[in-house]
Amino acid sequence: MSIEEPMRKTEQEVMPGLTSKINQPQGYDIYPYFSLGDHQVFNGYSSLCDYIIEQKTVVIDGFVGVYWARLIGAITDKLIAAGFSVNLVESSVYLKSESELENMISPFLGTEDSVWGTKTTLQLSDYFDLSALSDVEKDSSADINIIIGCGASLSNWKAALIYVDLPKNELQHRMSAGSICNLGMNQPHESTEMYKRFYFVDWVVLNAHKKTLINEIDVFVDAQFEEGINWAYGKDIRNGLTKMSSSVFRARPWFAPGAWGGQWMKEHMPQLDRNEVNYAWSFELIVPENGIVFESDGLLLELSFDALMFTQNKNVLGRHAAQFGDEFPIRFDFLDTFDGGNLSIQCHPSLKYIQDEFGENITQDETYYILDCKANATVYLGFQEDINAAEFREALENSNLNNKEIDIEKYVQVHQAKKHDLFLIPNGTVHSAGAENLVLEISATPYIFTFKMYDWVRLDLNGKPRPINIDHAFKNLDFSRKGDRVKQELICKPSVLFEHDDFTCYHLPTHPDHFYDVHRLEFDHVVEVQTENVCHVLMLVEGTAITVESADGHRMTFPFAETFVIPAAAGSYKMTNKGTQRAKVIKAFLK
Structure with a gap:
């Protein structure tokens, strides 16, 4: 359920839906993307409605924080204007009462003054009068039948499945503005309480629900934009995730101010809004809240990072997938x-x-x-x-x-x-x-x-x-x-692991309690690295820029301070120094 009036509290703009609207920087880029190829991302409610008309019956499920009222209005207006009669059912009608949900959820929220709860063991189906939701029938007299909202796929409708995703950074901007509610609630609350409930309850059940759907989704919709939507077919997205899982890629970073925040990022990352008081954090790769962005024909579509882990964790983590499963560690x-x-x-x-x-x-x-x-x-x-x-x-x-x-x-x-x-x-x-x-x-x-x-x-x-x-x-x-x-x-003492020609690999040993280790690769020209079935997380920490080419031929250029990922399944990758000074690259990996 959502508040009617779209609002967000941040100095940062929504990610542009078009690459042409991005001011491309010389250095650090806050809008990285992975190309799907041509004709695979579509724009606007009209094109989505064309798909719905073809299907006649659709289930539209999705994540909390979506402006469902706006989405419903846009879709029904276009369908009715085109002359179709529409039977639209909102899944939220079948949610349990707020008092029932509060009683069900409260054991996972800790004490009122605590910033932490405990990750829930509930399932999304627990939120609903499931028998009533399952009994909802289509209207045979209507041209178009739609059931829409979080949990819509828990109905018994056999129909094309559309999933509406929302990046968690955008969700939090909406949360801070009081323009969205927690799952099943009618009114927003204080931001820290809402975040606690999102983290320990809402996100847990909705992520688990998304995982059950991920291979059945016919259409993915990115609902973060202020005007319109971008969408793509599920098969194309899953093919893109497969390619990404054996190639080089970046997650989309996001940034937040804080009490102790500084000015380095504001000065060195030109796309950041300079009106923000400071930037304390950058979520370079905190994947429970990061997104990954796909591009086609200049159109951008963002999914939560967990879509990659739900479908490709073995490719991403290699020999550590059995240990960490869907969690990127x-x-x-x-x-x-x-x-x-x-x-x-x-x-x-x-x-x-x-x-x-x-x-x-x-x-x-x-x-x-x-x-x-x-x-x-x-x-x-x-x-x-x-x-x-x-x-x-x-x-x-x-x-x-x-x-x-x-x-x-x-x-x-x-x-x-x-x-x-x-x-x-x-x-x-x-x-x-x-x-x-x-x-x-x-x-x-x-x-x-x-x-x-x-x-x-x-x-x-x-x-x-x-x-x-x-x-x-x-x-x-x-x-x-x-x-x-x-x-x-507790203060690392680097040592040379090996060196040859113009390449030196330093070992920066971590503590025995750390399950990850760190190398620093220093080189003047070109170096090739084997993944050995282990995922690598890297960053250029000194130098101007490097070009990284994975074994599949995919190539990306990374300036100073950009984080990138080489999945275990990539096998190998080649890094080329694009600057005049020695390149230094940090590589973190699981022991």
Whole structure:
């Protein structure tokens, strides 16, 4: 269900539906796409209605956050104007009452003041009076029969299936504006509560539902655009996913401001809106929220990244697919503190804690790779040798209660940060990125389980304190990571793995708790790399640009700081340095 008036709260524009409307930059591109070939993406409600007229009966399912009322209005207006009688059934009519849904969902939402819940075990069918939805019949007297909305395919209609997708970044812009609701609700709520419910409940059930449909979908629709839609046939999209799964590609990144956010990305990524106060994060490859964009004849269509994993996880992950299934386990993101502030002093949960408390499969083991920094940049990492846990906790709680600054360096070590340093942050480690850094965070995929202990007595961009989670943190902090042990075990010491001609491969060893490893490939001209049935996530971290050609012949050029993926099934790829200085490429991969 959705609010009638389309709104979004962000300085960023909606992704253009046409490549001709994209201001192509010389450097970093925020709108990467993968070509489907010609005549495979279509534009507009009129062409979709032509398809519906051919079918006579259609099921239109899709994701939460879609402006269903607008979609229904546009389709019915065009069909009626063309002289057709339409029987249209909304699946939302058969949802259980809000009170029933609230009671059903509440066990997964944690306490009211918590930013976390537990990933639900519910299914989408649990939201509906399923027998009533199953009993809905077509109207034989109507020219066109349509059942539409989240869960529409749970009806018994045997008909062509149209699926309406929405990128999760766009969903969150709509959420922040109060223009959409959680699944089954009639009114929006406060953004943090809505996000919690999306993450732990709505997205879980709708992703599982999408997975059951993915190979049966006849038409995919991208509903993010302010005017109109783009769509493609399911068989063409699935062929595109197959090609992508053995080739080189980028996910579509997205960006968000924050309390500690900086100015590096705004200065170096010309397509970003300069009216935004800052950019704190870049979701380079946080695939639960990233999309992938297809192109045909200059038309763009975005799907959520999970469509690739639902259909091609074995090609993408190779020999690790059995372990991780549909989850893409490595994430890349930027933390921008240039001319900004320090991140909160924080830690992340142990594997058992995140599994027991939040229902995740893997935990948030991180590293900080320093992509750029100023001379005075620092990273907070590990405890001082004389740390007293009880005293530290008392200082934190007093600060939180009385809004009082503390001398954090009395308890936590601070380290000078230099370009290309790698700091290791296995779960339970106290840490923070200091100001004047652009951090490439190479991490395991979970991304919202940050237990903040101290946030420098500041407010968020809405003028409110950010949640502090001292109790969660102290159930996970490893106080043995202190003193000299921090420099020995948590600051990476690169070594040459091998070198020949103008190519050197450095090993940047991660912590034993990390299930991924890191290499840095440095070369002047050309280097060829074998995947060995393992997925590689890469970024040019020094140099102007490189061209990457996968074994299937697909070629893409990546400037400095763009993240790209080589699936395991690619077999091999060749990187060519397009600049005059030595190229340095970070490669992260599963151990």
